[in-house]
Amino acid sequence: MLAVRDGDIDCMGELFERHHGPLYGYLSKLTGNRAAAEDISQIVFQRMLKYRHTYRDEGKFTSWMYHLARRCASDHFRKSGSAPVSVDPSDLDDRPDEARGADQSAVARDDHALLQKALGRLDRDDREVLLLSRLQELSFTEVAAILECSVGAARVRAHRALATLRDLYFQIQKENIT
Amino acid sequence: MNCKDCTERMAELADGKLDEKAAALVRGHIEGCADCSREFGGLRATLEALDRLPADAPSHALRAKVMGHIESEKLTLGKEAAWASSLRSARWRQPARRPSWVPALLGALGACALLVLGFVLGERNATQRQLADLRVRVDTMGQLVEQSVLQKRATGDRLETVLTAARTTKPDDRVIDGLINSLAFDPSVNVRLNALSGLYSHADQEVVRAGVLACLPRESNPMVQVSMIDFLVAAKARESSPELRKLSLDDKADADVRDSARRAIDLL
Numbered sequence: 001m002l003a004v005r006d007g008d009i010d011c012m013g014e015l016f017e018r019h020h021g022p023l024y025g026y027l028s029k030l031t032g033n034r035a036a037a038e039d040i041s042q043i044v045f046q047r048m049l050k051y052r053h054t055y056r057d058e059g060k061f062t063s064w065m066y067h068l069a070r071r072c073a074s075d076h077f078r079k080s081g082s083a084p085v086s087v088d089p090s091d092l093d094d095r096p097d098e099a100r101g102a103d104q105s106a107v108a109r110d111d112h113a114l115l116q117k118a119l120g121r122l123d124r125d126d127r128e129v130l131l132l133s134r135l136q137e138l139s140f141t142e143v144a145a146i147l148e149c150s151v152g153a154a155r156v157r158a159h160r161a162l163a164t165l166r167d168l169y170f171q172i173q174k175e176n177i178t
Numbered sequence: 179m180n181c182k183d184c185t186e187r188m189a190e191l192a193d194g195k196l197d198e199k200a201a202a203l204v205r206g207h208i209e210g211c212a213d214c215s216r217e218f219g220g221l222r223a224t225l226e227a228l229d230r231l232p233a234d235a236p237s238h239a240l241r242a243k244v245m246g247h248i249e250s251e252k253l254t255l256g257k258e259a260a261w262a263s264s265l266r267s268a269r270w271r272q273p274a275r276r277p278s279w280v281p282a283l284l285g286a287l288g289a290c291a292l293l294v295l296g297f298v299l300g301e302r303n304a305t306q307r308q309l310a311d312l313r314v315r316v317d318t319m320g321q322l323v324e325q326s327v328l329q330k331r332a333t334g335d336r337l338e339t340v341l342t343a344a345r346t347t348k349p350d351d352r353v354i355d356g357l358i359n360s361l362a363f364d365p366s367v368n369v370r371l372n373a374l375s376g377l378y379s380h381a382d383q384e385v386v387r388a389g390v391l392a393c394l395p396r397e398s399n400p401m402v403q404v405s406m407i408d409f410l411v412a413a414k415a416r417e418s419s420p421e422l423r424k425l426s427l428d429d430k431a432d433a434d435v436r437d438s439a440r441r442a443i444d445l446l
Binding site: 009010012013016020021024025028034037041045046049112114115116130135155162163165166169 | 185188189190192193195220221223224225227228229230231232233234235236237239240241243244245247248251252
């Protein structure tokens, strides 16, 4: 990113190749909407280019990227005025899967769908801290920098969010059984 | 340690973020408490499920858009003098580019001369219809010249022209030719991608499919190549199979392009 800031715009392509997958994965789970995740990812990279002069050689590039992503996602939620769309497991299995190991695949898909639904029901702040700390494998120091809070606060928020997710996950499992 | 303290810290334990002493305390309580043990089991199961969540992959369109933006930014900055220089030589090497602007200009001048000559020589018996025909010819040639001159304009202007052409609800042959021309020759990846995008709604026309197929071997950007392959698959252009086979075996082609070509052959 330092090279991009100093005028080597070609390096932006390399940054895109390296980081767009995890960034899209994060936004996809944060918004619960693939199209929105693609739009926001695009905006994040556009803003990286636009605001490259503001990049400072402090901390990791990924922290800066997720910081931008967080702001872009907030803009998206404000404009759309909508909460993330949770996935309804019943929508996912319209057709029977007859491939070998289909039973296990179906169970795994159901499990993923349940968790996506539970994530969708979390508060956005909780979902955000959980995704950053767990799925993006960022340290709490980095998460704290992204969320603009203390390391201790980031840790407490992440663990509370995890406990809330667990409750939602099992609650939805029960709802599906009954 | 009581259940309340244990509950507050068990997420950290499950996440492996407690130091040894604190972890031993919490673990000790969990082992002796059925309720906390159940709570902790649930937390671990949630974390495991979270870790198993598959990573979604974005579509090719994201890459195309971002790379197009990067390309535009480079051009806007004008800091790529070497790139511009190589671009000029690359354009010089493309013989098909040159004729599009010179004959159009000559044609327009010829048509104008014809119109003027008609008046000068006093061909007063020319019917209104003949004059109208001439005017249409001049107008059409003028538009052609205008379009050719556009090729000399800034990327942003060319992009705007392509986007306008792509939005045209009932495009004539000239507009479609213009889009194919841009796809074949425009130096900007962004313009070429948008031209291709504009051709999607006309994929049912044989001339459009043939145009995209003809552009594929001369395209050097992997992103545009993959987008063209996607187009040919969406258009069910079975006639593109030999070209795709050739591309899938081309060692010099990008790995993603070869994969896309192979997938396209299977789909077609």
